[in-house]
Amino acid sequence: MPTMKRIIPLLFTGWVFACINVPEIEPRPVPTPPEESDSPDSGTPLGDLTISITDPVEKAYTSTSITLTVEVRGGVADTVQLHKEGELLATLSSPFRYTWDTTREEERDYALTARAIRSGKVFTSAPVTVVVDRTNLQxxxxxxxxxxxxxxxxxxxxxxxxxxxxxxxxxxxxxxxxxxxxxxxxxxxxxxxxxxxxxxxxxxxxxxxxxxxxxxxxxxxxxxxxxxxxxxxxxxxxxDWYSFGGAIQATGGDNSWLKDPSMVIDAQDNPIVAWTEAMTYGGRASIFVYKWDGKAFAPIGPALNGTATGSAYHPSIALANDGNPVVAWHESDGFNENIYVKRWTGANWQTVGTGPLSAENDIRPSPLPTPARNPSIATNDRNIYVAWEEQTIEGHSTIYVWKSFNGENFSSVGPSNGSVNAVPGRTSGTNPSLVLNRDGQPIVAFQEETKEQDPSQKIYVLNYKNGTWHYAVPPFQDSSTPNNSGGLSSSTDFPAAKNCSLTIDLQNNLHLAWEETSQHDAPSDIHVFRSSGAQTWTRTGHPLSSFSGLATFARFPSIHATESGRIFTTWREFSWYKDGFEHLLSSSWDGSNWTSLTATDGLNKTQDTVLISRIKTNSHEQPIVIWLEDNSSRDPYSGRRLYVRKHNE
CATH class of the missing domain: 2.60.40.1220 (Immunoglobulin-like)
Known part of the structure; x- marks a missing residue:
């Protein structure tokens, strides 16, 4: 009975709980014990340590020993160590510095790390590379x-x-x-x-x-x-003058015969040169075009001729809008001499227009030759301009200027078939020098007789504007000579200006050089004038001549203006009082004075004779000169050679 009394209350209790809806209770997660045990008496968990190698902080080099410094932050470490390639190098004590003797280590790169250990937890620094190098610098x-x-x-x-x-x-x-x-x-x-x-x-x-x-x-x-x-x-x-290689010739061997050098500088400051050379001594002549490749002059395509049997002379070279050279020259077809123009396409030489250029056409039953000679070429965008002299059927010569657009047929520039003359009547104009202004319009300088049947001559400069040719700058007038329409000359009694060279700067200022005697049968000098505004010609310094004495002759000038307006000239000069040889001289204009760029012996310091020269400048405004030498004074005679040099500045 006592047993029953105990069972009944238990059953009653179970029934009561069975009738109550009790929600489920999520078990509480068991916290993960920390990797580092708390200090038994701090009551606060410890944060992580920060360890780093502070010296060196990046790749370091050593040949003997190197001191490394370690810094620990965020608390006190039980142990601080240095490891080399994961292996213990040293255990450190404050202030955590270690001098590592590397003299017995292999020469190579080593990755070093520092470690801080506290309560069994390890903290590791970023690695630093130390290069052990005992090889001498060479x-x-x-x-x-x-x-x-x-x-x-x-x-x-x-x-x-x-x-x-x-x-x-x-x-x-x-x-x-x-x-x-x-x-x-x-x-x-x-x-x-x-x-x-x-x-x-x-x-x-x-x-x-x-x-x-x-x-x-x-x-x-x-x-x-x-x-x-x-x-x-x-x-x-x-x-003082850097040489682009040695002597230049195309056919090689002795007795080589060259003439008529011309040059242009490409966008990479490499000279591109053209000249006339006979394939065999006394034989047919062709135009050769070579380019400096950084080590030597190399040919651009084959030699140039416009006919099957004629000889080509007097090349004039410029750069087309694609940066490739375009060349004009004159050549005989067996009866007449004509102007030929070809451009380099990058693969071959292509004729500009449909064929040879000639402004005169004698249609009489017994025609006479009207030779076209001495072309001067200038380019702008897709325009190619050519000026030349051509003999008329009346027997005097006239300057002509023609233009080709985009390589198409040439057409005359201006009236009268593109003829340009300054003096009325049958006076001869020769030796044109052509430039283009910044508007792309042609300006041509040339020498012309001052009147018919008179050997005196002056320099004239005309530009094309509004469909006709005008004086680029009004010339000096000689009112005492009614037939003289003016011109440039340094002489007042017997003008004999010739062999002019024209250049233009970015400000459209013209600079003109020519040779002339100051008086009849006197020594010849180089005279340089510049346009001073649109109305006046002004002499640039004193006449140029390097040698003194009556029997000295400065001839064949070439002039070039840089973008900033610097002026450079070259010329050849002969003096009986010096040594009896032709020397190549060069000067620059600094705005107030001429400064010689050559020694007294000139660029050709030997006793070879300079025949002709041309001057250009590169993008650094350094003058570059090409010239032709003849060693006829030597025995045995070995022909002519071309040379190209740059003023070293």
């Missing part, structure tokens, strides 16, 4: 080469090292630079990779000169390894 290359004799002043003077150099070791005390044996101020620039050192004079020295450079063991690599100083010295010659 010179890999030097430029220009030692003992070089024809160094372009604009060529960088550079030494390339085998490894990056420690910048602080490059200074005036470890690098010497001398010009003609005298120490000279210079700038030293190390490349971003630390391997290339560029040395440059602070001011352009007087040239020619010998440059000498010295490097010392004070220069080290980043690891501190000293430079192995090269056993050979480093010195080279910088001439």
């Amino acid at each position: 010179v890999a290359s030097r430029s220009p080469a030692n003992d070089a004799t024809n160094v372009d002043y604009s060529q960088p003077i550079q030494v390339v090292f085998t490894k990056p150099v420690k910048e602080t070791t490059v200074s005036d005390t470890t690098v010497s630079f001398a010009v003609a044996g005298v120490l000279t101020d210079k700038t030293l620039t190390l490349s971003s990779d630390g391997k290339t050192l560029t040395i440059k004079p602070k001011e352009r020295p007087a040239l020619p000169a010998k440059f000498s450079i010295g490097l010392s063991r004070g220069i080290t690599d980043i690891a501190g390894n000293a430079l192995v100083v090269p056993s050979t010295s480093w010195a080279f010659e910088v001439p």
Whole structure:
């Protein structure tokens, strides 16, 4: 019975609970115990430690030993260690610095990390690379080469090292630079990779000169390894005029016969030259076009001729709108001489227009030849202009100017079939020099007789405007001579101006050079004038002549203006009082004076005779000259040669 009494209350309780709807209760998650045990008496969990290698902070180099510094933040570590490639290198104590002796280590890169350990938890730093390098620094290359004799002043003077150099070791005390044996101020620039050192004079020295450079063991690599100083010295010659290779000729051999050089400078500052050369001595002549490729002059296509048997002379070269050369010359077809124009397409020479150019056409039963000669070419956009002289059926010569657009047929520029003359009557105009102004309109200079049956002549400059030819600048007038419509001459009693050369700058200023005697049978000089506004010609400095004495003759000038207005000239000059040879001279105009760019012997320092020259400038406004030499004074005679040089500045 007592047992029943205990069971009944239990059953009653179960029934009561069975009648109550109790919601489910989610079990509470069991927290994960921390990796690092709490301090038994702090009551607050500890944060993570931060450890880093603070010195060096990036890739470091060493040849002996290196000190490493470690920093721990966020608390106190039980242990601080340095590891090399994952292996224990050292255990550190405050202030956590370690000097690692690498002299017995293999030369290579090592990854180092620092570790902080607290209560069994490990904190690791970012790795730092240490390069163990005990190999001496060496010179890999030097430029220009030692003992070089024809160094372009604009060529960088550079030494390339085998490894990056420690910048602080490059200074005036470890690098010497001398010009003609005298120490000279210079700038030293190390490349971003630390391997290339560029040395440059602070001011352009007087040239020619010998440059000498010295490097010392004070220069080290980043690891501190000293430079192995090269056993050979480093010195080279910088001439006043840099030579684009040696003598130029196409056919080779002795007795080569060349004439009529012409030149243009391309967008990469490479000279492109054209000249006449006979295939065999005394044989047929062709036009050759060569381009400087950085090391030598190389031909652009085959030799040029316009006929099957004729000889080609007097090339004039310019650049077409695609940057390729276009050449004009004159050549005989067996009866007459005509003007021929071809352009380089990049693969071959293509005739511009439909064939030879000639403005005269003698249709009489017994026609006479009317030779067209001495072309001058100029280009603008897709226009090609050509000026030339041509003999009329009456026997005098006239200047003609024609134009081709986009390589199509040529058409005359202006009335009267494109003829240009300044003096009324049957006076001869010859030797045209053609330029285009910034509006693309042609301007032509030429020499013309001052009146019929009179040998005196002046220089005239006309431009094409509004459908006709006008004086580019009103010339000086000679009121005492009614038939003289004016012209440029340095002489008042017997004008004999000839062989003019015309150039134009970006401001549309004209610059004109010609040769002329100051009086009858007197020495000849080079005279330079410039347009001063639209109404006046002004003399540019004194007449040019390098030699003194009555028996000196300056002839065949060439003039060129740069974009900024700098003026350069060349000419040939002969003096019985000097040595009896023709010398090539050059000068530049600085705005107030002429400055000679050549020694007293000229560019041809030998006793070879200069025949003709042309001058242009590159994008750095450095003058480049091409000229023709004849060594007829030598025995045996070995022909003519072309030379191209650039003023070293």
